[in-house]
Amino acid sequence: MTGVAALGEISVAAEREARFTALIHRNSRLVYRVAYALLRNKQDSEDVVQETFMKLFRSRAWESMTDERAFLARTTYRLALDRLPKRNFDSLEFDVASASPGPEQSAVSMNMESTVHRMIDALPEELRQVLVLSAIDELNSRQIAATLAMSEGTVRTRLMRARQLLREKLQRTTRGRHAK
Amino acid sequence: MQNNESDELEQLDRRIDSALTSYVDAHPSPNLEYRVIENIHRTAYRKSRFWQWAIATPLLAVSLLVVIHYSVSRPASVGAPSVRSKDGSTQSTTTTVGAPSLRSKGGTDQSPIAKVGAPSLRSKGGTSKTLTEKDSSSFHSKGWLTGTPPQSAATTSVLTLHDSALVAFARENPEQLHALFAKANAPGPEPLAPIRIDDIEIKPIATEDLP
Numbered sequence: 001m002t003g004v005a006a007l008g009e010i011s012v013a014a015e016r017e018a019r020f021t022a023l024i025h026r027n028s029r030l031v032y033r034v035a036y037a038l039l040r041n042k043q044d045s046e047d048v049v050q051e052t053f054m055k056l057f058r059s060r061a062w063e064s065m066t067d068e069r070a071f072l073a074r075t076t077y078r079l080a081l082d083r084l085p086k087r088n089f090d091s092l093e094f095d096v097a098s099a100s101p102g103p104e105q106s107a108v109s110m111n112m113e114s115t116v117h118r119m120i121d122a123l124p125e126e127l128r129q130v131l132v133l134s135a136i137d138e139l140n141s142r143q144i145a146a147t148l149a150m151s152e153g154t155v156r157t158r159l160m161r162a163r164q165l166l167r168e169k170l171q172r173t174t175r176g177r178h179a180k
Numbered sequence: 181m182q183n184n185e186s187d188e189l190e191q192l193d194r195r196i197d198s199a200l201t202s203y204v205d206a207h208p209s210p211n212l213e214y215r216v217i218e219n220i221h222r223t224a225y226r227k228s229r230f231w232q233w234a235i236a237t238p239l240l241a242v243s244l245l246v247v248i249h250y251s252v253s254r255p256a257s258v259g260a261p262s263v264r265s266k267d268g269s270t271q272s273t274t275t276t277v278g279a280p281s282l283r284s285k286g287g288t289d290q291s292p293i294a295k296v297g298a299p300s301l302r303s304k305g306g307t308s309k310t311l312t313e314k315d316s317s318s319f320h321s322k323g324w325l326t327g328t329p330p331q332s333a334a335t336t337s338v339l340t341l342h343d344s345a346l347v348a349f350a351r352e353n354p355e356q357l358h359a360l361f362a363k364a365n366a367p368g369p370e371p372l373a374p375i376r377i378d379d380i381e382i383k384p385i386a387t388e389d390l391p
Contacts (some may be wrong), residue, residue, distance in 0.1 A: 017220075017221070020220065021217055024213055024216055024217055024220075025213060028208065028212060028213045028216065029207075029208065032206065032207075032208040032212065033204055033205075033206060036204065036206040037203070037204045037206075042206070042208075045206070045208070046208060046209065046212055049208065049212060049216060050215070050216055050219060053216045053220065054216075054219060054220060054223065057220050057223070058223075112195060112199070113195075113198065113199045113202055116195060116196060116199030116200075116203075117199060117202075117203055120199070120200070120203055131200065132200070132203060132204050134200075135197075135200040135201060135203065135204045136204055163193075163196060166196050167189065167192050167193070167196065170192050170195060170196065171188070171192060174192075
């Protein structure tokens with residue numbers, strides 16, 4: 001290898017590394033939020049961020065991606081899924097009773113937000129994933145569909161279903177509080 | 181009634197949206213990006229270092245072999261007394277700068293004084309030992325640099341049968357050896373003077389005088 005060719009190779013590698021660094025700066029927050037939305041654990045989410053970017057850098061797949069947000073969200077989603085505790089993915093049943101706080105808990109927890117958080121946690125996983133991904137500003141419905149490898153129609157249906165379930169549950173909870 | 185219901189639904193939606201926003205609103209550690217970048221750099225550097233070594237190691241090995249081959253096959257300096265060992269390699273007692281050099285059976289070069297003047301000895305294992313000034317003066321006192329190697333070095337050298345016979349002859353008959361050297365170095369007979377032929381004049385044959 002001549003010196004000129006070696007220098008050329010070094011400059012290409014440096015330029016590639018600079019582009020990837022810029023990609024990290026642009027998307028690290030999105031990747032973290034996608035991971036956190038699914039895992040709800042700070043340490044695990046940061047690990048997934050590391051893993052996602054490392055995997056991308058090694059595979060060089062990022063150099064040919066068309067929609068980088070969808071691509072990154074999809075990669076993050078798949079890596080986070082491996083760390084997700086196994087839940088009943090098949091069931092679309094939303095066990096309202098299990099999500100409702102007990103009387104003592106209700107008395108202590110006046111924070112409606114945390115109540116809704118618990119309700120979201122109690123949603124079937126496929127509905128929860130669509131719902132939380134839709135809450136991430138950086139992702140539109142097409143990108144969410146690409147992330148979850150499903151059609152946009154399915155995304156919309158599941159989103160409506162998730163919101164409907166949450167509404168019902170929340171309505172019951174607030175009515176119960178008012179009745180007390 | 182309907183208005184109340186729709187108001188309630190709107191309120192519920194607002195609560196859900198607000199809760200959802202806070203549900204996904206998480207901030208990574210401030211140095212997460214830099215940790216990721218550092219990890220990637222480290223990985224990339226490790227990879228490139230591996231390739232550097234993968235290329236450099238064979239190159240170094242080849243260079244070393246070339247240097248060893250060159251140093252083994254290099255002829256001894258002119259004027260240095262040399263001893264031929266059993267394996268046929270030449271043992272020179274004087275290096276380029278006059279330092280005596282011994283080559284062992286393995287063909288390694290043992291020079292009490294290095295080419296640049298720093299005295300060094302290379303052992304069988306290839307390790308180099310730098311000699312002190314005391315060692316150097318010891319060599320001087322033993323007559324290494326005057327071209328007369330010490331007896332111990334001569335006796336420890338491995339000679340061929342032919343060489344041994346010559347040495348034995350020289351020890352037993354020094355006078356005869358001197359005589360032979362003297363005869364060999366004696367000046368030869370006077371060179372012959374060039375033959376000079378005077379110019380000859382050849383006259384044309386006179387035909388009138390012929391009978």
